[in-house]
Amino acid sequence: MSDEIWILGINMTKFGKHFDRDVIDLASEAVMAALADGGVTMADMDVLAAGNLMGSGGIGQQVQKQVGQTGIPVYNVSNACATGATALRTAIMSIKAGESEMGLAVGVEKLAGVGLLGGGGSAKKDGQEWEPHGRYGAVGPTDGRIGTDTMPGVFAQVGMEYGHKYGGADFELFAKISEKNHAHSTLNPLAAYSKRFTLDEIMNDMMIAYPNTRPMCSANCDGAAAAVVVSGEKLKSLSLEQQRRAVKVSASVLTSDPWQEACQVLPDVNTLTRNAAQTAYEQAGVGPDELDLVELHDCFATAELVHYDNLGLCEKGGAVDFFNSGAPWRDGSKPVNVSGGLQSKGHPISATGIANIWEVCHHLRGEAGDRQIEGAKVGLAHVIGLGSACGIHILEKSAA
Amino acid sequence: MTGTATSSPERVPLVDYLVLDDGPPHLIAHECTSCGARYFDRRNACASCFGTDFTTVEIATEGTLRTFTIVAFAAPGVEVPFVSGVIDCDGTSVRGNLTNVEPDSDHVQTGMKVRLTTYSLGTDDQGTEAISFAFEPAP
Numbered sequence: 265m266s267d268e269i270w271i272l273g274i275n276m277t278k279f280g281k282h283f284d285r286d287v288i289d290l291a292s293e294a295v296m297a298a299l300a301d302g303g304v305t306m307a308d309m310d311v312l313a314a315g316n317l318m319g320s321g322g323i324g325q326q327v328q329k330q331v332g333q334t335g336i337p338v339y340n341v342s343n344a345c346a347t348g349a350t351a352l353r354t355a356i357m358s359i360k361a362g363e364s365e366m367g368l369a370v371g372v373e374k375l376a377g378v379g380l381l382g383g384g385g386s387a388k389k390d391g392q393e394w395e396p397h398g399r400y401g402a403v404g405p406t407d408g409r410i411g412t413d414t415m416p417g418v419f420a421q422v423g424m425e426y427g428h429k430y431g432g433a434d435f436e437l438f439a440k441i442s443e444k445n446h447a448h449s450t451l452n453p454l455a456a457y458s459k460r461f462t463l464d465e466i467m468n469d470m471m472i473a474y475p476n477t478r479p480m481c482s483a484n485c486d487g488a489a490a491a492v493v494v495s496g497e498k499l500k501s502l503s504l505e506q507q508r509r510a511v512k513v514s515a516s517v518l519t520s521d522p523w524q525e526a527c528q529v530l531p532d533v534n535t536l537t538r539n540a541a542q543t544a545y546e547q548a549g550v551g552p553d554e555l556d557l558v559e560l561h562d563c564f565a566t567a568e569l570v571h572y573d574n575l576g577l578c579e580k581g582g583a584v585d586f587f588n589s590g591a592p593w594r595d596g597s598k599p600v601n602v603s604g605g606l607q608s609k610g611h612p613i614s615a616t617g618i619a620n621i622w623e624v625c626h627h628l629r630g631e632a633g634d635r636q637i638e639g640a641k642v643g644l645a646h647v648i649g650l651g652s653a654c655g656i657h658i659l660e661k662s663a664a
Numbered sequence: 665m666t667g668t669a670t671s672s673p674e675r676v677p678l679v680d681y682l683v684l685d686d687g688p689p690h691l692i693a694h695e696c697t698s699c700g701a702r703y704f705d706r707r708n709a710c711a712s713c714f715g716t717d718f719t720t721v722e723i724a725t726e727g728t729l730r731t732f733t734i735v736a737f738a739a740p741g742v743e744v745p746f747v748s749g750v751i752d753c754d755g756t757s758v759r760g761n762l763t764n765v766e767p768d769s770d771h772v773q774t775g776m777k778v779r780l781t782t783y784s785l786g787t788d789d790q791g792t793e794a795i796s797f798a799f800e801p802a803p
Contacts, residue, residue, distance in 0.1 A: 380739065384739035385739070393788050393789070393790055394676050394788055399705040400679040400680060401679060401680030402678060403677075403678055403679075404678060404794060407738070407739060408742030408744075408761075409678060409785075409798075410797070411748040411760055411761060412746075412748040414737075416733075417735045417738075417748055421731045421748065421749070421750060422731075424731040424733065424774060425730060425731035427774070428731055428774035428775065435769065470736075471734075471736040472737045474734035474735075474769060475733075523701065525701070525755075525756075528704065528705075528757075529758060530731070
């Protein structure tokens with residue numbers, strides 16, 4: 265058994281529109297760059313875990329054929345928006361189990377131009393009989409008739425529910441959260457969008473699902489991210505430079521949603537995040553007050569608010585005050601989504617759970633350039649996928 | 665199940681947990697006899713306590729709007745804007761649309777009292793009419 269896990273090399277591609285390249289190209293680019301970043305090759309890898317939701321399946325083996333087929337076990341994983349984090353955690357578990365010394369994780373997606381996610385169903389054609397289908401015996405589509413299945417609408421309700429419970433969360437507050445992330449994105453050359461918006465521009469943009477306007481929704485785009493993880497024991501045999509740049513994985517946690525009364529009608533993204541956060545803080549032996557930066561899953565502006573609370577960045581019920589204090593701005597006391605977040609950096613689903621770790625590592629290594637959070641030593645990366653799955657990793661700067 | 669009418673024209677509910685032929689329209693749920701957890705779909709076992717015995721219960725037809733969104737952009741064929749919400753019906757959370765209210769944030773607010781109502785989705789060639797439910801502001 266190995267006690268410690270370290271990230272040796274990590275990379276994300278530019279997020280955006282990559283019309284001339286497929287998922288295999290993008291994943292391979294991220295993998296080869298992560299290997300080079302760690303100073304290792306495919307020959308050093310004992311395991312590969314790979315995620316891609318919208319493709320044809322078997323992305324891990326497809327990538328091997330581009331970067332090196334060595335016969336190692338491949339795990340193709342699928343866990344909604346937590347797919348990337350699940351791939352990373354799969355490689356980590358292999359090392360923790362003692363089966364591997366070094367592992368590789370990659371997540372990739374092509375989503376540019378995909379449009380609205382969730383919702384739909386085929387409408388009844390005139391004249392056809394109403395016939396029951398599915399687990400609710402529905403005689404026609406229910407999306408739009410019995411609530412909404414669309415992601416912007418689901419997460420709008422998540423944020424509005426928090427506002428109903430604790431107060432203070434209105435349209436303008438949610439738009440201000442988006443204003444922050446778009447402002448942060450201007451410093452991130454790999455973001456899909458790096459344009460600053462005024463609050464008026466955000467509030468007056470196209471409404472998608474109140475209170476989420478278009479810039480308050482995560483950007484569908486193409487991208488990949490990959491990471492090389494290594495056991496603490498193996499790291500000791502590597503060069504001092506590799507040890508210096510390695511980032512410690514102090515906590516790696518994956519949770520699903522425990523049963524809650526309302527979870528059958530509106531996904532409960534809170535309980536599993538709170539559970540994951542609590543476990544992660546215990547594993548790492550650090551508290552939320554010790555985090556220098558946080559990358560959390562702002563798939564919509566309305567989601568970011570609830571996760572301030574779920575991750576313990578504020579007192580219970582205090583997310584609105586936390587935001588209004590300026591804390592989550594990059595010059596605040598608890599910078600959140602300095603990458604620009606999913607709203608501007610973009611959200612190529614399976615890549616997201618590794619790309620947010622890349623962002624944190626970049627700061628902990630002191631390599632984040634213009635957007636560097638000075639002196640960053642500890643960071644947290646969070647993703648959640650509906651269904652649900654929540655991944656949290658806590659990362660620490662090397663003492664070497 | 666719920667449909668017992670044998671003569672045409674017939675009315676069928678959009679979903680099988682909407683009951684039209686047993687008094688005023690109402691929703692029903694499968695309730696776990698061990699822990700009381702309620703489900704609108706069938707379950708092999710209770711997701712809360714793993715029990716396998718369920719009974720059918722009626723859901724209160726009045727409730728409080730706990731959260732909502734006003735969907736302005738939806739899949740093709742879905743009419744917008746519409747209000748989607750979660751209604752606390754005496755302790756059971758119900759998902760549904762709001763109707764008979766202006767779909768804007770001046771008229772729709774969390775905490776408002778609402779009640780179940782039904783409306784027609786149309787009639788097919790056999791003369792069967794499909795009925796859906798929604799919630800409307802309660803006086």
